[in-house]
Amino acid sequence: MYDMTIRLQADSKSCLYEQIYEHIKKEIREERLLAGERLPSTRSLAEYLQVSRSTVDCAYSQLMSEGYIEARPCKGYFACSVEGLFSFGNRGENSIRRTKDGSDIGIRTDAKTSGQPSGSVKVDFSPYDIDMSGFPFSAWKKITRNILTEANGELFARGQAQGDPELRRTICRYLHSSRGVNCRPEQIIVGAGNDYLLLLLEKILGRHVRIAMENPTYKRSYQIFRSFAYDIVTVDMDEGGIQARSLGQEDVTAVYCMPSHQFPTGIVMPIGRRMELLKWANEEDGRYLIEDDYDSEFRYLGKPIPALQASDQCGKVIYIGTFSKAIAPAIRVSFMVLPEALLEKYLRDCSFYSCTVSRIDQSILNQFMRDGYFERHLNKMRKIYKAKHDLLLRELQGFRKAFDISGENAGLHLLLTSRKGEPERGLLEKAAAEGVRLYGLSDSMTKNASDSATVLLGFGGVSEAQILDGIAGLQRAWNCG
Amino acid sequence: MYDMTIRLQADSKSCLYEQIYEHIKKEIREERLLAGERLPSTRSLAEYLQVSRSTVDCAYSQLMSEGYIEARPCKGYFACSVEGLFSFGNRGENSIRRTKDGSDIGIRTDAKTSGQPSGSVKVDFSPYDIDMSGFPFSAWKKITRNILTEANGELFARGQAQGDPELRRTICRYLHSSRGVNCRPEQIIVGAGNDYLLLLLEKILGRHVRIAMENPTYKRSYQIFRSFAYDIVTVDMDEGGIQARSLGQEDVTAVYCMPSHQFPTGIVMPIGRRMELLKWANEEDGRYLIEDDYDSEFRYLGKPIPALQASDQCGKVIYIGTFSKAIAPAIRVSFMVLPEALLEKYLRDCSFYSCTVSRIDQSILNQFMRDGYFERHLNKMRKIYKAKHDLLLRELQGFRKAFDISGENAGLHLLLTSRKGEPERGLLEKAAAEGVRLYGLSDSMTKNASDSATVLLGFGGVSEAQILDGIAGLQRAWNCG
Numbered sequence: 004m005y006d007m008t009i010r011l012q013a014d015s016k017s018c019l020y021e022q023i024y025e026h027i028k029k030e031i032r033e034e035r036l037l038a039g040e041r042l043p044s045t046r047s048l049a050e051y052l053q054v055s056r057s058t059v060d061c062a063y064s065q066l067m068s069e070g071y072i073e074a075r076p077c078k079g080y081f082a083c084s085v086e087g088l089f090s091f092g093n094r095g096e097n098s099i100r101r102t103k104d105g106s107d108i109g110i111r112t113d114a115k116t117s118g119q120p121s122g123s124v125k126v127d128f129s130p131y132d133i134d135m136s137g138f139p140f141s142a143w144k145k146i147t148r149n150i151l152t153e154a155n156g157e158l159f160a161r162g163q164a165q166g167d168p169e170l171r172r173t174i175c176r177y178l179h180s181s182r183g184v185n186c187r188p189e190q191i192i193v194g195a196g197n198d199y200l201l202l203l204l205e206k207i208l209g210r211h212v213r214i215a216m217e218n219p220t221y222k223r224s225y226q227i228f229r230s231f232a233y234d235i236v237t238v239d240m241d242e243g244g245i246q247a248r249s250l251g252q253e254d255v256t257a258v259y260c261m262p263s264h265q266f267p268t269g270i271v272m273p274i275g276r277r278m279e280l281l282k283w284a285n286e287e288d289g290r291y292l293i294e295d296d297y298d299s300e301f302r303y304l305g306k307p308i309p310a311l312q313a314s315d316q317c318g319k320v321i322y323i324g325t326f327s328k329a330i331a332p333a334i335r336v337s338f339m340v341l342p343e344a345l346l347e348k349y350l351r352d353c354s355f356y357s358c359t360v361s362r363i364d365q366s367i368l369n370q371f372m373r374d375g376y377f378e379r380h381l382n383k384m385r386k387i388y389k390a391k392h393d394l395l396l397r398e399l400q401g402f403r404k405a406f407d408i409s410g411e412n413a414g415l416h417l418l419l420t421s422r423k424g425e426p427e428r429g430l431l432e433k434a435a436a437e438g439v440r441l442y443g444l445s446d447s448m449t450k451n452a453s454d455s456a457t458v459l460l461g462f463g464g465v466s467e468a469q470i471l472d473g474i475a476g477l478q479r480a481w482n483c484g
Numbered sequence: 485m486y487d488m489t490i491r492l493q494a495d496s497k498s499c500l501y502e503q504i505y506e507h508i509k510k511e512i513r514e515e516r517l518l519a520g521e522r523l524p525s526t527r528s529l530a531e532y533l534q535v536s537r538s539t540v541d542c543a544y545s546q547l548m549s550e551g552y553i554e555a556r557p558c559k560g561y562f563a564c565s566v567e568g569l570f571s572f573g574n575r576g577e578n579s580i581r582r583t584k585d586g587s588d589i590g591i592r593t594d595a596k597t598s599g600q601p602s603g604s605v606k607v608d609f610s611p612y613d614i615d616m617s618g619f620p621f622s623a624w625k626k627i628t629r630n631i632l633t634e635a636n637g638e639l640f641a642r643g644q645a646q647g648d649p650e651l652r653r654t655i656c657r658y659l660h661s662s663r664g665v666n667c668r669p670e671q672i673i674v675g676a677g678n679d680y681l682l683l684l685l686e687k688i689l690g691r692h693v694r695i696a697m698e699n700p701t702y703k704r705s706y707q708i709f710r711s712f713a714y715d716i717v718t719v720d721m722d723e724g725g726i727q728a729r730s731l732g733q734e735d736v737t738a739v740y741c742m743p744s745h746q747f748p749t750g751i752v753m754p755i756g757r758r759m760e761l762l763k764w765a766n767e768e769d770g771r772y773l774i775e776d777d778y779d780s781e782f783r784y785l786g787k788p789i790p791a792l793q794a795s796d797q798c799g800k801v802i803y804i805g806t807f808s809k810a811i812a813p814a815i816r817v818s819f820m821v822l823p824e825a826l827l828e829k830y831l832r833d834c835s836f837y838s839c840t841v842s843r844i845d846q847s848i849l850n851q852f853m854r855d856g857y858f859e860r861h862l863n864k865m866r867k868i869y870k871a872k873h874d875l876l877l878r879e880l881q882g883f884r885k886a887f888d889i890s891g892e893n894a895g896l897h898l899l900l901t902s903r904k905g906e907p908e909r910g911l912l913e914k915a916a917a918e919g920v921r922l923y924g925l926s927d928s929m930t931k932n933a934s935d936s937a938t939v940l941l942g943f944g945g946v947s948e949a950q951i952l953d954g955i956a957g958l959q960r961a962w963n964c965g
Contacts, residue, residue: 138640144632151625159619161813195676195816195840202683202837206711226836230687232713332642335676335842355707356683359676359840361816 011052019054023062031071031082038084042072045080069382070389125438126473130267130416132464133328134391137384142376143367150366162362164354166193166338170369174338177372182299183313184322186340192349195335195359197295197325198227204321205231206353207345208257208291215255217245219447221266224259224295237449240265244272247283258284259293262311266297267418267447267459269410277311284319291345293321300329300381303389304412318342326368328415329381336360336368388415391462391470398474401484415463418444420456427455430481434458437476492533500535504543512552512563519565523553526561550863551870606919607954611748611897613945614809615872618865623857624848631847643843645835647674647819651850655819658853663780664794665803667821673830676816676840678776678806679708685802686712687834688826689738689772696736698726700928702747705740705776718930721746725753728764739765740774743792747778748899748928748940750891758792765800772826774802781810781862784870785893799823807849809896810862817841817849869896872943872951879955882965896944899925901937908936911962915939918957 009026011019030036042048045063049056063080066072072080150158165171171188178184194200201224205212210232216225218237228235236253238245244265250258258280262272272280284290294311302308312320322340341349371377395417399408406419421430427443434441442459445452462470478484490507492500511517523529526544530537544561547553553561631639646652652669659665675681682705686693691713697706699718709716717734719726725746731739739761743753753761765771775792783789793801803821822830852858876898880889887900902911908924915922923940926933943951959965 135640140632147628147632151621151628159616159812159814161808195680195842196838198837199676199680199683199840202680210713223836223838230834232691327642331640333640333843335840353711355704356679357677357704359680359816361676361842361845362814364842364845 009052011054020058020061020065023048023052023054023059024065027062027066028069028071036082038082040082041078042080042082065379068386069379070386071382123438124435124440126465126469126476127440128416128442128460128462128473129440129464130442130459130461132461133331133415134384134387134463135331137380137387138331139376139380142380143371146367146370146374146376150363150370158362158366160362162358162365164356164358165189165191166358166360167362167365167369170365171338173369173372177377178310178322178324178340182296182324183309184340185313185315186322190341190343190346192339192341193358193360193365194337194339196327197297197323197337198223199359200323200337200339201227203349203353203356204293204339205233206356207341207349211256213254213256214293215245215250215253215258216449217260217265218449218451219267219444220259220449221261221295221297222447225449228259235449240268240270242270243276244270245280246276247279250283256289257291257293259295260311261295261297263296263299263308264302264413266414267410267416267444269414269416269418271308271413272311274314277314280311281315281317281319285317290319291321291342292319294323296322296324298328298414299324301385301388301415302413303385303392312340315342318344321345329384330368330371330377334364334368336364388463391465391467392417394467395460395462395470395474398470399484401478402481405481405483416459416461419458419460424456426453427458430456430458433480434477437480439473439476439480490533492535501539501542501546504529504533504535504540505546508543508547509550509552517563519563521563522559523561523563546860550860551867552863604919605916605921607946607950607957608921609897609923609941609943609954610921610945611923611940611942613942614812614896615865615868615944616812618861618868619812620857620861623861624852627848627851627855627857631844631851639843639847641843643839643846645837645839646670646672647839647841648843648846648850651846652819654850654853658858659791659803659805659821663777663805664790665821666794666796667803671821671824671827673820673822674839674841674846675818675820677808678778678804678818679704680840681804681818681820682708684830684834684837685774685820686714687837688822688830693738694734694736695738695740695774696726696731696734697740697930698742698746699930700748700925701740701930702742702776702778703928706930709740716930721749721751723751724757725751726761727757728760731764737770738772738774740776741792742776742778744777744780744789745783745894747895748891748897748925750895750897750899752789752894753792755795758795761792762796762798762800766798771800772802772823773800775804777803777805779809779895780805782866782869782896783894784866784873793821796823799825802826810865811849811852811858815845815849817845869944872946872948873898875948876941876943876951876955879951880965882959883962886962886964897940897942900939900941905937907934908939911937911939914961915958918961920954920957920961 009023011022027036027042043051045056045059049059052059063072067074070083073083074080168188170193171191174191175186175188178186192200192203194203213234213236214228215236215238216228218239220237225235236255238249244262245258245260260272262277264271280292284292292311296310299308299310310322312322319342321342323337325337326334327337392411396408396411402408402419405422407422408417408419410416410418427445431441431443442461443455444457444459445455448455465473474484490504492503508517508523524532526537526540530540533540544553548555551564554564555561649669651674652672655672656667656669659667673681673684675684694715694717695709696717696719697709699720701718706716717736719730725743726739726741743758745752761773765773773792777791780789780791791803793803800823802823804818806818807815808818873892877889877892880898883889883900886903888903889898889900891897891899908926912922912924923942924936925938925940926936929936946954955965
């Protein structure tokens with residue numbers, strides 16, 4: 004068994020349980036406590052440290068909820084692999100592992116989907132839902148209370164158009180450590196949601212934009228660009244996403260893409276493809292890549308995939324991220340990183356647009372990130388989502404004869420494609436008759452939508468019990484599994 | 485002396501001090517207690533009601549801060565005139581007095597102004613500042629705490645694109661009772677600031693808009709329309725504002741105006757002029773009037789002026805209001821009332837844009853309005869601003885030989901125009917040399933800005949002591965007063 008030596012400091016600012024938690028986390032992270040090694044029992048550790056057992060219980064339970072340790076029945080507590088766990092280096096340490104960032108996909112309130120018959124829905128596999136049961140209400144309330152208590156008039160006054168400098172510095176550090184994004188806080192614009200940031204981007208890029216989008220793509224972005232004066236070209240993908248050579252012929256000036264985890268296909272763009280895109284953008288002035296890094300927080304296997312922006316040496320990538328998925332849609336905070344040339348245009352032409360996020364909300368978010376709550380929350384949610392993801396895949400084993408499964412190991416949904424080419428519409432209708440709501444790929448397609456034989460199963464918003472129910476329903480509906 | 489008979493209810497939900505406060509307020513409002521009548525002393529009322537004296541003190545002090553009663557030294561407490569006081573009829577009663585609504589003018593953080601030399605500023609008469617010392621922090625905190633305590637996951641999920649129905653119902657009632665605006669809650673769109681709402685409006689109105697603006701006008705709106713694909717026509721005003729007949733020749737399709745209190749001139753558009761504008765809009769399909777009702781809350785003399793929308797029978801007015809000035813810029817909530825035809829277009833073409841205000845913030849604001857805090861806050865602020873306004877006018881008496889004073893009796897600034905036509909630039913520079921920052925009318929002018937001999941003196945953000953200091957500085961600077 005691992006030998007635990009913790010020096011507790013009674014006069015420290017953090018309470019005893021936090022000191023134990025921090026110590027063990029560090030031991031695991033720095034691989035002094037290896038995956039599979041057993042930890043002391045809570046009882047023996049409490050005796051050894053001369054603290055109450057509930058203090059140790061509290062530390063262990065926090066570590067479990069974040070996936071650092073696991074309990075094996077009758078055997079005790081064991082360290083887990085840290086592969087894929089978040090650490091933001093709040094103190095400037097950049098020795099960080101993992102992950103992707105987030106976007107504006109929210110809890111679907113206006114759920115309309117092509118060919119989705121109405122009826123009583125027992126299980127809704129929405130790919131847009133997130134799990135709110137894990138939301139750290141108490142931390143959020145505590146921070147809010149503190150901020151309002153300390154609040155002076157300052158916080159109720161209008162702030163800087165780009166967002167509060169402190170929050171931008173925090174986002175900058177987070178982006179660097181978790182996504183490899185290289186930027187100065189001055190390049191960041193904070194806004195109330197991706198939709199708003201795209202509206203602002205339209206003003207920065209000007210009217211004469213011919214934009215390429217992947218097909219299928221994220222539908223709301225497509226609707227937004229269509230509401231602009233933009234020409235839209237949709238480009239088909241192969242297994243590596245879109246190809247730069249299809250852009251040249253089309254006279255495209257901007258590309259909207261999701262290289263780290265394409266929605267809805269889940270395709271990860273290989274590095275070679277990325278370099279081609281960057282090269283294409285660099286061939287002419289005024290060409291830009293809009294990277295929507297919409298759900299990069301949740302990856303369940305392998306190394307994190309850095310942002311496209313991380314490979315950009317020439318200021319060609321406009322990076323957009325959000326907290327809608329990683330925290331909650333309701334907090335309404337997204338951000339955009341502008342390359343220097345566009346920052347100049349923004350400052351000259353658009354900086355009179357005042358910031359759309361209240362300074363109180365910006366302060367709450369800043370403190371949530373700065374004080375480590377965000378890191379803990381992400382690790383906890385990753386564990387919750389991974390459990391659902393694994394369960395869903397296990398339950399879908401029997402479907403593999405009739406369906407190809409794709410989009411695994413990341414994000415909050417899977418795709419099922421009928422091997423026989425059974426049309427999406429029929430699949431959705433049969434599922435609906437059993438009370439199971441699925442979502443068609445055609446929702447995300449900009450052309451040839453009627454050819455779709457693919458449905459999306461989101462697992463963010465369903466419980467494990469609902470997953471079991473829902474899959475049983477699909478077995479009945481489709482006579483398989 | 486007025487005979488006070490209050491039936492206190494010990495088992496009531498509201499505490500004793502609130503019952504006393506509510507009773508006296510109602511007596512004054514319904515003119516059973518008339519302006520100038522004396523109230524019982526706090527001591528005698530406390531004895532009479534068998535409550536502690538501090539309970540009565542508390543009620544009287546609240547009534548004083550809201551301008552219902554006043555204390556005269558050595559004489560006691562007297563009822564004030566209710567002319568101009570707010571009452572929103574939270575319980576559906578529409579027997580309401582007054583007022584105007586608000587806009588997006590905020591605390592100036594990026595204070596740049598034409599011809600404004602730098603130097604140490606002792607008094608800043610910014611027309612964009614508001615008085616935050618009167619902000620009801622404790623009420624705001626209390627509501628926030630309650631909402632977060634009761635909060636279920638619901639509030640952290642994304643809500644409706646137009647804003648939460650409950651808040652829209654509350655805004656609808658407020659607009660009807662205080663501004664005469666006729667609309668259904670379904671016509672209201674809540675957004676994070678006027679700038680965002682104008683961005684959305686661009687998508688609703690489409691690209692081919694030729695918009696008329698007043699000259700001078702609110703600069704940021706001008707910048708925003710210029711960043712659109714709009715043709716802009718600026719129209720000079722006479723003492724009644726712009727005239728409909730100047731629009732026809734210009735092929736205009738939309739007019740942006742501030743009929744109830746034009747910024748920066750303070751002109752109130754007479755009813756005849758309003759009817760002409762409405763008639764003009766009604767002559768052709770697709771013509772609209774954009775009413776920015778930016779600071780209608782604060783009027784210090786005479787009857788309230790209803791919104792232009794209140795006179796609109798044909799669905800021609802797009803009404804925009806804000807809480808930036810009436811509550812605080814940082815809360816970032818504005819709203820837009822669409823006429824039915826444009827609502828249809830919005831629902832068809834733009835309703836995928838998600839709401840930019842968090843649901844938590846929407847809930848806080850809703851409760852703030854619904855529970856009477858907003859009404860109290862406005863009455864309190866009106867009193868504070870009226871005192872500053874009156875003091876400033878008094879101190880400017882001696883300036884009348886050399887300057888015309890305009891824009892009195894409403895809003896948060898006055899205008900001084902040199903009778904000799906001394907250029908604005910010189911006036912600003914001399915004032916700055918004495919540590920007094922003023923703002924030039926040329927900031928708001930879209931043409932002939934170099935002709936300006938007018939400066940703006942805002943009194944929202946300065947204290948009474950600063951007003952005295954500042955005017956003394958101006959007397960030295962300009963050799964007058």
